[in-house]
Amino acid sequence: MSKILCVAEKPSIAKAVAEHLAGQRPNSRRTGANYVMNYDFSFSFDPPWGNCSVTMTSVIGHLHSQDFVQEYRGWKSCPPSALFEAPIENSVDDKKKAIAENIGKEARHAKALFIWTDCDREGEYIGSEVSRIALRANPNLEVKRAKFSNIERAHVFRAARNPIHLDERLVDAVAARIELDLRIGASFTRLQTLNLQPLGPELQNVISYGSCQFPTLGFVVDRYFRIRNFVPETFWYIRVTHLRDDISVNFSWRRVHLFDRMAVTILFERCITSHTAKVTKVQTKPTSKWRPLPLTTVELQKLGSRLLGMDSQRVMKVAEELYTKGFISYPRTETDQFDRGIDLRALIEKQTMDGSWGAYAQGLLEGNFRQPRAGRNNDQAHPPIHPVSYASGNALATNEHRRVYEFVVRRFLACCSEDAKGEVTTIEIELGDENFHARGLLVRERNYLDVYPYERWDSSQHLPNFTVGEQFVPSEAIMLEGQTGPPGYLTEPELIALMDANGIGTDATMAEHIAKIREREYVMCRPRSEAARNGDNNERAVGGGRGGRGMRETGSRGGGGRRDRNAMLEFIPSTLGVALVEGYNNMGFEPSLTKPFLRKEMELKMKAICEGRKSGSDVVQESLGQYREVFTTTSRKIDVLKTASATPSNPNGFTTISTKSSPYHFVHATLPPTH
Incomplete structure (x- = not known):
């Protein structure tokens, strides 16, 4: 009987695949490596292998590490620029x-x-190391690999019998990518660290550079400067209110607002002079709120951070653990x-036993199922993230x-549902030469929203009956003043x-950066x-209309999303980052x-390699040539970087925040109230 050696990327995957293929608990043997077992x-298999003796084992991520040869490893062993050409050696990591x-x-x-590593770029490379x-x-x-996206038993069998x-x-x-990251990161990191460390005791840590790390920092600092440099502008607008059938209807100005007070005053006086408003349009038509698209890694990270109160790195770690347990599909897609x-x-049928969403899943099977919407992206490797098997609450390790x-289950069920349906009524009026409108929504069928509480779509106040051509005297016309507000820090x-x-x-590395x-x-x-969530939103009434009076209103922005945003983190740059x-x-x-341009170009080149173009x-030579030019300029102008680091920007009106865990200060803007 021939022997087949199977190697997975993680011990948990090796154990799960071995148990499926063995049909019972396989014999296990210890190896010399912690956590790694051999399963016999x-x-x-299908021909030509046929019935075989199998040993399933695993690695734990990458086996090899890349570094410069010994004579270039010291911080002062060579000029940092030499690392663009220094010899690199590839060897098995000591721990592996x-x-x-x-x-x-x-x-x-x-x-x-037979390689069973994850079916993505990194998995393919780890397979090549094995x-x-x-x-x-x-x-x-003979070397083959399994193509799989989850560890459900039937899926594992298909992968075992269809090697590629x-x-x-x-x-x-x-x-x-590994060579570029090593050469570019090491050369710039040494240049920065060796030149900035002498400037003060607070700069004694390694001041690292990464071609993804710095553009990510750049986004955070760019938003900081937008807040710091923000100058509020005053605007004015007109609102008309009418009370009918005990319902107060607010009509919004079609111009929204203008920054010229005199112009708004003239238009407002024309409205007041005309006395009577005329209904120019009454329209009721069906509307829909589309069900969500199937779930990708980027969406899981974004929504996990916004909705679940977890940072993106933790969301991905938990998702990978759910995948290795066989509960969801591969979470990097x-x-x-x-x-x-x-x-x-x-897949839906497996969710019918749950006490929270089981009845909804059963309803999908009994006639409410709809084929999910198709987005524009397909990596040709993995399907969207979806539940593979049912997991009761007791089967899941933590609340996270x-x-x-x-979330993964509810998103999947929502994808397989009907869009929410409703009716929207629009009423347009003319007062003087100005046009105003009111809008009302009536939700008729919630559909996917019944299983997907992460989105809201609620009926607004019912609008009373209006008829095209009718005229009425508004209960109130008012001119209001407001101010533009700064953006918030990046979430x-x-x-x-x-x-x-x-x-x-990539979708797999964003959280790491x-x-x-x-x-x-x-x-x-x-x-x-x-x-930052609420703002001040005070509006000052400038004048009253027929039957109206001046008033002050206080409100808050984005009322519907406040609960979701309570758990979100925002990023503030340190003085060193700035x-x-x-x-x-x-x-x-x-x-x-x-800026993102150099790295984005590099990622496009990686894609070109994957496509054989x-x-x-x-690609290594082209990219190194681009970064070498930037490195040469940086070396020549290093005093500019030293000056900025020695006297970091902290203009008047900004507060520095020190933390016990850090020698650096963190800066944030003290700004006027948001209106």
């Missing part, structure tokens, strides 16, 4: 040697190597469309696991959206403050290291 069983030895030992007597180690022990091995080849283009792309071949009804699992969902739109990192700028203390996080961005921006070169070596 028999399985009948026992894992590598286990793979080599098991491969010696195997006929084939392959290199196994082939050194047994050059005659490793995609060397993906391997080449990751190899190129760009795809927002379900393949027609996926049996969605079978329960919240993430519930995590906003930062992730900016990174996604600008090609900074955000965590890195926090770890380096370039930014701090805090819950969005109550003041200094680094200011320093690079003051050097006057384009594109700046704190470029080679990895060509």
Whole structure:
């Protein structure tokens, strides 16, 4: 009987796959590596392998590490610029040697190597690392890989009986990215650290650079400067109110508002002079609120941060743990469309036993099911994130696991539902030469909203009957004054959206880059403050209308979203973070290291490697050439960066906040109330 060696990316995946293929608890053997076990069983593969003896084992992420050869590793061993060409060696990480030895030992007597790493770029590269180690022990091995997106039993069997080849283009792309990140990151990090550390004791930590890390910091600092430089502007507008059938209807001005007080005053006086309003349009028509698209990694991170009170890195960690337990599909995907071949009804049926959403799931099976909407993205590797099996509350380890699992399930059920339906009534009136309108919504069918409480769509106040052509004297016409308000600090969902739109990192790494700028203390996080949520929104009445009077109104912005935003974190740059961005921006070169353009171009080149349009070596040389030019400019103008770091920007009107855990200060703007 031939032996097949199977290698997964994580011990939990190896255990789950082995148990499925063995059909019972497989025999287990200890290895020399902590947490890694070997599982022995028999399985009948499709030809040409047939019935085989199988050993399933695993790695724990990457096996190899890349570093410069020894003579270049010292901080002062060479000029930082030399790292663009310094020799690099690729070796098994010291902590992973026992894992590598286990793979080599098991491969010696195997006929084939069957790789079960995650089906993405990193998984493909880890598979190639496993392959290199196994082939050194047994050059005659046949190498295959399993294509799978979840560890449901039927899915695992399909993957086992339909092996594919490793995609060397993906391997080449990751190899190129690793080399670029090492050379660019090490050269700029040494340049920054060696030049800035002598400036003071508070700069003794490593001042690291990363080609994704700095643009991410740049977004945070850019928003800080927009707040700091914000100048409020006063505007004026007109509102008309009419009381009918005990319902007070507010008509909004079509011009919204103007920044010219005199112009608004003249228009307002014409309204007052005309006395009578005329109804020019009454329209009622059906409307819908679309059900959400299938769930991608970026959306999971954004919504997890906004709705679940967890940072994006924690959301992804919990989602990966749910995946390894077999509860949800692979949580790293760009795809927002379900393949027609996926049996969605079978997945829905597994959720019918739940006490909270089981009845709703049953209703979908009994006639309410709709094929999910198809988005524009398909990475050709994984389906959207969805539940694979039912998990009772007791089966989930923590409250965080329960919240993430519930969100994934409810999102999936909502995708398979009908859009919410309602009617919208619009009434338009003319007063003088000005036009005003009122709008009312009546929700007729909630549909997906019954299972997806994360979105709101409520009926507004019922509008009384109006007839086209009728005339009436408004109960009140009023001219109001307001002020524009500054933007808020970037929240995590906003930062992730900016990174996604600008090609900074991948769906799998965005949370890591955000965590890195926090770890380096370039930014701090805090819950969005109550003041920032509410604003002051006082409106001063300038005049009254027929039957009306002057008044002061107090309100708050965005009433419907307040509960969701309570848990959101906002990012505030440290003085060091501001200094680094200011320093690079003051050097006057384009594109700046704190802008997304260089990294976005690099990510596009990685995609070109994956699609076979470029080679990895060509991309490495092109990208190193671009960054070498920027490095040369930075070296020549390093005094600009030193000046910014020695005297960080802290203009009047801004507060510095010191924290016990950090030697740096964090800055925030003290601004006029938001109106």
